[in-house]
Amino acid sequence: MSPRWIEGNDIRLLENGEEFFPRVFDCIANARQEVVIETFILFEDKVGVQLHGVLVEAARRGVQVDLTIDGFGSPDLSDDFIRSLTDAGVRLHVFDPGTRLLGRGFRMNALRRMHRKIVVVDGTVAFVGGINYSADHLQDFGPQAKQDYAVEIHGPLVAEIHRFSHAALAQGQRYQRQRAWWRWRSRLRTQPRNLPHAGSAAAMLVVRDNGEHLSDIERHYRIAIRAARDRIIIANAYFFPGYRFMQELRRAARRGVDVRLILQGEPDMAIVKTAARMLYHQLLRAGVKILEYCERPLHGKVALMDDEWATAGSSNLDPLSLALNLEANVIIRDRAFNQQLYERLQHLTRHCRPIDEKELGELRGFTWLRHVVAYHFTRMYPAWALWQPRHVPRLSPAPAYAEPGRKE
Numbered sequence: 001m002s003p004r005w006i007e008g009n010d011i012r013l014l015e016n017g018e019e020f021f022p023r024v025f026d027c028i029a030n031a032r033q034e035v036v037i038e039t040f041i042l043f044e045d046k047v048g049v050q051l052h053g054v055l056v057e058a059a060r061r062g063v064q065v066d067l068t069i070d071g072f073g074s075p076d077l078s079d080d081f082i083r084s085l086t087d088a089g090v091r092l093h094v095f096d097p098g099t100r101l102l103g104r105g106f107r108m109n110a111l112r113r114m115h116r117k118i119v120v121v122d123g124t125v126a127f128v129g130g131i132n133y134s135a136d137h138l139q140d141f142g143p144q145a146k147q148d149y150a151v152e153i154h155g156p157l158v159a160e161i162h163r164f165s166h167a168a169l170a171q172g173q174r175y176q177r178q179r180a181w182w183r184w185r186s187r188l189r190t191q192p193r194n195l196p197h198a199g200s201a202a203a204m205l206v207v208r209d210n211g212e213h214l215s216d217i218e219r220h221y222r223i224a225i226r227a228a229r230d231r232i233i234i235a236n237a238y239f240f241p242g243y244r245f246m247q248e249l250r251r252a253a254r255r256g257v258d259v260r261l262i263l264q265g266e267p268d269m270a271i272v273k274t275a276a277r278m279l280y281h282q283l284l285r286a287g288v289k290i291l292e293y294c295e296r297p298l299h300g301k302v303a304l305m306d307d308e309w310a311t312a313g314s315s316n317l318d319p320l321s322l323a324l325n326l327e328a329n330v331i332i333r334d335r336a337f338n339q340q341l342y343e344r345l346q347h348l349t350r351h352c353r354p355i356d357e358k359e360l361g362e363l364r365g366f367t368w369l370r371h372v373v374a375y376h377f378t379r380m381y382p383a384w385a386l387w388q389p390r391h392v393p394r395l396s397p398a399p400a401y402a403e404p405g406r407k408e
Helices: 016-029 046-060 079-088 157-172 180-189 216-227 243-254 270-277 280-285 319-323 335-349 365-385
Strands: 006-015 034-039 064-070 091-095 118-121 125-129 149-154 201-208 231-236 258-264 289-293 301-305 309-313 327-333 352-354 395-397
Touching: 006 016, 006 157, 006 335, 016 046, 016 118, 016 125, 016 149, 034 046, 034 157, 046 064, 046 079, 064 157, 079 091, 118 157, 125 157, 125 309, 125 327, 149 157, 149 309, 149 327, 157 201, 201 216, 216 243, 216 301, 216 309, 216 319, 216 327, 231 335, 243 258, 243 280, 258 335, 280 289, 301 335, 309 335
Parallel strands: 034 064, 064 091, 231 258, 258 289
Antiparallel strands: 006 149, 006 201, 034 118, 091 395, 118 125, 125 149, 201 327, 231 301, 289 352, 301 309, 309 327
């Protein structure tokens, strides 16, 4: 699937779990034919239990439900949780399930994860973003509640997302030996529709995979940065992009574009802040403004350029997302959406701390050496990543879903 602009979409920004979960759960509760979900994380907490409930109810009333979770991101679901899903008829797929080293601790399947977050309901509405199904995306979780975004999509782009989701299932479902009548029935129920225009937004689905689309998301970012004339705002949780990305940001700032990065000031992992700060000196010297969001962990992956271009999705700007994981972003050309995202990010900056180069101190000794290594790593990591295992994505059925007598 090559990314292409599709006209006539209505795209709504959803901020945090308070806006995202009710919309997704309501759409699933009203589904009549089909629900397809991909997520990196599904936890067995109050959010996961609520998703479990609406999926079970949908499957019991005859809706075809396919739920794909990542084996690394969602490793600890109980047997009862899984069995009750599959007993109801939910087809639960696990992307590259793995075992813990020596039965506990570090997992051996940490690289090249299925990091996408996609929902398609009845082929008529889709959701794409960075929000997982876990309670830490709700503000009542406390100081560690995550700040994040997703989009709800109506219009012709939904058919493209629908096709992509089924292609992903077909690529990984080689373990399924369905009867001919069931394959025919599945195709009949899942044919994408030619959807009417629903709004004014042109948009495209852009993915990163381990085959033909190794760098599509990063490439579209760089094209937009290169074309920007007035403003660039990037809010991203994990920031350690490659050399060419950094170069485009610095060039934009030097030609007078207002370039602002909103990054984590209260990270969920300490190494995130350390890695990003290694790049601060060269960005600040070029005129890039850096703000650290300090109210709670930033988990968002959104950006806007000038007054029309915007993106939201699952892709961070770090080596894992840009060179290893399977990711999905929606890129949007629409002034109304761009303005809405701009206003939300402006509100976010009220809780940010601007970074000044003086407070970072001079680069000398070990600090200088560390920054030099980090700088050159940003140049080398895309080539380095290609040496990592590039297996074909493999979906396995959840244990309760495996065919009787079949070894997995």
